[in-house]
Amino acid sequence: MRRALAGLTTRGRSFVAAGTTAIVCAVVLGERDLLRAGVLVLVLPLLCTLAVSRTRYRLACARRLEPARLPVGHEARVDLRLENVSRLPSGLLMVEDRVPYALGGRARFVLERIESHGTRELGYRIRSDVRGRYRVGPLTVRLADPFGMVELVRSFSLSDTLTVTPAIVPLPPSRLSGAWTGGGDxxxxxxxxxxxxxxxxxxxxxxxxxxxxxxxxxxxxxxxxxxREEQHFQSSGTLFLDTRRSAHWGDGPAGSFEQAVSATASIGVHLVRTGMSLRYVTDAGEALPAAPSEGAFEGLLLDALAVARRSKAGTLSAGLAALHGAHNRGREGNGLVIAVFGVLSEEEARTVAAARRGGGTCVAVLVQGGTGPETANAGTNATKTAEETAAGLLRAGGWRVVTVRSAADLAGAWRQAGKAGENFVRDGS
Structure with missing residues (x-):
């Protein structure tokens, strides 16, 4: 009963206040008719409270989220099944599923009645233009009386997690020579x-x-x-992402960091699906080791990139040390290295160029920036000069360098990187 009184709506509280005031005024003024009216107004919300608190029906909820992982800009569907497992029919129900604002806000439904052992199926769609991991649910049911005096809230504990991954750009089947586990191709x-x-x-x-x-x-x-038995060799490589806050500029989907994350996801998915064994490294060090299953690593990589945030690190030392560790172990020393960078200073470019070891293929993807209005004024002559200087230093260190302004430009750049590798082999360098 106390819980039901706490669930009085604005209308119910107004009736209680009006009835109490009328009764006090009737006692002071000695007006019996006013006393009867006050008692009637006061008793109505109390009776509604008693009726709602005595509700004995029980509800069961089942939910399904399909798919549980999807790229930004795509839709997922949530299906709810509400069942009245008691012998009494329900009253008016207001059903609300908690949905983060980024997915479109709350989903609300009104059900007039659910008969005994009856079911109701509800569904809605959610979509996000911002990557991340979101909790969908739990479902909240509000029991209300016909007069709207009382609302009693009951929540289920069941919820789902939706992972919104970066946008993935299909890449052409250009071959980039990598290493082979056990000694090189x-x-x-x-x-x-x-x-x-x-x-x-x-x-x-x-x-x-x-x-x-x-x-x-x-x-x-x-x-x-x-x-000896036939030796099986598997191509291996390392995927590197520079997440430093100082290396990226611009906010939102058009910012350079979001474009770099999208480019990293596109490259990783493409290489894994070609059978390459990858590991994922950031400027903070190794984030994901190579997984035995291609599908497992793809899912882990997309989950990691879905929640990737800019770091406060000021240098690339930890990430480059992880690359050096691979060379020292020898297993991936000649492997393919794909590194996605933001803005590199001249000193940082020299450090990255010196990080190349052995005869492995190293490709640097330089993300120059986004395409939104907030990044339109960033392409100054000084910035272009710094980008050209960094690219030249990396090429001098044996890196293949491609520059993109957005992840949408990655397909053409990837094709150019493959052609550069063919010319490299043809010239006998």
Whole structure:
């Protein structure tokens, strides 16, 4: 009853105040008719409160969010199923599902009545133009009397999480040579071109197929020798994102940071779907190690980029140290490195250029900025000069450099990076 009194609406409180005032005035003035009217006005909201507090029906809720992960600008659907599991029919219900403002605000429905063991199915769509992770729900049910005097709020605990990932730009199938787990793609080519005499045999083990016996080595060694199993090589690489606040400018979807995140997501998804084993590194260090499953890493990468924020780091030392650690381990030392940067100073460009090790392919994607009105005045001559200087230093250090103003320009830049690699091999450099 106390909870129901706390749920009095503005109308209910007004009736209580008016009835109380009328009763006090009737006592002071000695007016019986006014006393009767005051009692009637006061009793009505109290009776509604009693009726709502005595409600004995129980509700069950089920929800489905499809899909649970989607790129910005796409829609997801939320389906709700509300069931009255009691023997009594419900009264007027006001149903509200809590939805963050970025997804379109609250979803509200009015249900006049749900019969005993009856169900009602509700649905609505949500959409976000801002990446992130959002909580959808829980569902709140407001029980109200027919006069609108009392509202009793009951909430379910069930909720869902919607992950809005960066926009993904399809990239052309340009080949960028990377490393092969176990020694570089030159070893893979050597094995594919090797003859029978070049195969390194090993000792015979119980259970080996006799058809794999290497007779020439057997005759030379005086004991059974067999060919080694075919070695499987997997292309590997590292995806680097510069999240420093000082390296990006502009706010909102048109800012350089959002464009860099979108470019990173597009490149990562493209490389993973081509069978490459990737790991994800930021200026703060390694964020995601390589996953054994392609689909698993793609999902983890998109989840990480969905909540990526600008960091307060002032240098790239931690991120470059993570790249150096890969070279020191040797597993990915000659692997493909794709680094997405914002604004690089001359000193930072020299440091990044020196971070290249071995004969691996390193590609730097320089995001010059967004395309919105807030970034229109950023392309000054000084800025262009700094960008050209950084690009020149990276090229001198052996990096392939492509510059984009937005993620939409990435497809053409990716094709140019692939052609640059073909010319690099053709010239024999």
């Amino acid at each position: 030159s070893i893979a080519r050597a094995l594919s071109a090797a003859g029978e005499d070049d195969v390194a045999p090993r000792d015979y083990r119980h259970g080996d197929d006799l058809r794999r016996v290497h007779w020439r080595s057997t005759a030379r060694r005086g004991e059974l020798m067999v060919r």
